[in-house]
Amino acid sequence: MDLEKHKNDTVAQVVEMFLEFAKGDLKKQTHSRYYRAYVNYVKDSSFGKIPARKIKKYHCDDFIRTLTNGTIVYSYVCQIKCIVSQAFDYACDREIMSWNFMRKVKINEDRCKEHEDKELGVWEDDEINTLQSGSMNCWNKCRKYRNSPALFILCGTGLRLGELLALKWSKVDFERRTIRIERTQTEYTDYDTNSKIYEESTPKNKTSRRTIVINDFTYKWLMEQKRRTKQAGIESEYVIPANSGRMVKESNITSTFKAFCINVGVEYKPSHTCRRSYVTNCLDKGMKLALVSRNVGHKNKSTTLNTYYKCKNDYEDNLAIQNEIFKIYDFDFGGVQKELAFA
Structure with a gap:
């Protein structure tokens, strides 16, 4: 690799270079998902425009902070961070960068979007x-x-x-x-x-x-x-x-x-x-x-x-199953409770 040619590469260029390099090792749908994350969150961002060799930890902290604004779920923020971190490792191996500061960044899960609880039903x-x-x-x-x-x-x-x-x-x-x-x-x-x-x-x-x-x-x-x-x-x-x-x-x-x-x-x-x-x-x-x-x-x-699994048993099924289960504890009260049955 011509280091002189890449010494001023931006973060976005480094990530794109890494994705092109990893293309043959990833499943096509996985590569497509990674590239979509790059396009949506890195390519045209202010973070993406910083020369990679000038990146410091506070740049990485600021970038992750912009993602944890309540609009992206925690797992996706983790995935974006992972993609960028892998790209920085790739750049460090090729001496485009000297250190991968993204590794030290922590994600505040409380600032991320909560997963929506969807009603996951079954066919009746x-x-x-x-x-x-x-x-x-x-x-x-x-x-x-x-x-x-x-x-x-x-x-x-x-x-x-x-x-x-x-x-x-x-x-x-x-x-x-x-x-x-x-x-x-x-x-x-x-x-x-x-x-x-x-x-x-x-x-x-x-x-x-x-x-x-x-x-x-x-x-x-x-x-x-x-x-x-x-x-x-x-x-x-x-x-x-x-x-x-x-x-x-x-x-x-x-x-x-x-x-x-x-x-x-x-x-x-x-x-x-x-x-x-x-x-x-x-x-x-x-x-x-x-x-x-x-x-x-x-x-x-x-x-x-x-x-x-989503339990389908209705009241009658539930009652019949439990009655069958608890037959093992069947006890004869000798009729003393008949008068209280419907009191």
């Missing part, structure tokens, strides 16, 4: 039943919403939407009743062309590569999806294909789900609701947490339980 049983009837009627009568079975396949497997959209029939074994998850659809922005890219990639972590079973509910909707694809005259290796036979984009299937729900008269819920519904149904019916967690590809069982 009657909603799923209405949607199933609606899906069959819309297709058989009007040939509409060809890919609506995807919603039920998600509910029956707990797959991420990207995993289902990248799923090929070659990974579905109807004889052994298994599905092998090895790919997922990713979306990112190519900042060289400023365009959205949709492509297959490996799942987010090792536990996401998994084999799951095909239960009867899922089997029927997979077969229904196959029937509709054939009736539409589409030849495709994908389970959920676009009209062209290629992999359908996540934004397009989301639009299909929204239009389908409106048509059937059921309030639309995001695709991840299907994943929470799978977890909730399995745990409510007694499946072991470890198995449910493995089925959905979580690294930690706590994520499955604390983030994805």
Whole structure:
């Protein structure tokens, strides 16, 4: 590297240089996320315009302080700091900078934006039943919403939407009743062309590569999806294909789900609701947490339980379950309490 050429590089130039250097080592969607953070918070900021070799700790403190103004959540501020710090390490290794002062900066979490508590619901049983009837009627009568079975396949497997959209029939074994998850659809922005890219990639972590079973509910909707694809005259290796036979984009299937729900008269819920519904149904019916967690590809069982489970048991179910549990303490009072039962 020509040090003389880079001795006056600004912070923004150093970060951009680092991102270009790291491009081959990062997943494309991760690089896209890092670059977006750079563009939004570093590139045109006063901090970004300072010559990197003149950076002191107070510059870094001031920069982080501008981020902790109540508009950005703590985790994202941490990510921005991490990106800049990695860039400064890169610059120090190449003697563009003498010291990485960003490492010493602390983030005041109390000054960051609080996470919004979103209502993370599940599909109710009657909603799923209405949607199933609606899906069959819309297709058989009007040939509409060809890919609506995807919603039920998600509910029956707990797959991420990207995993289902990248799923090929070659990974579905109807004889052994298994599905092998090895790919997922990713979306990112190519900042060289400023365009959205949709492509297959490996799942987010090792536990996401998994084999799951095909239960009867899922089997029927997979077969229904196959029937509709054939009736539409589409030849495709994908389970959920676009009209062209290629992999359908996540934004397009989301639009299909929204239009389908409106048509059937059921309030639309995001695709991840299907994943929470799978977890909730399995745990409510007694499946072991470890198995449910493995089925959905979580690294930690706590994520499955604390983030994805939403108790559906109504009063009658709750009462019946507890009565069954506490039969172990059943005691005969000999009728002495009858007169107080409804006092």
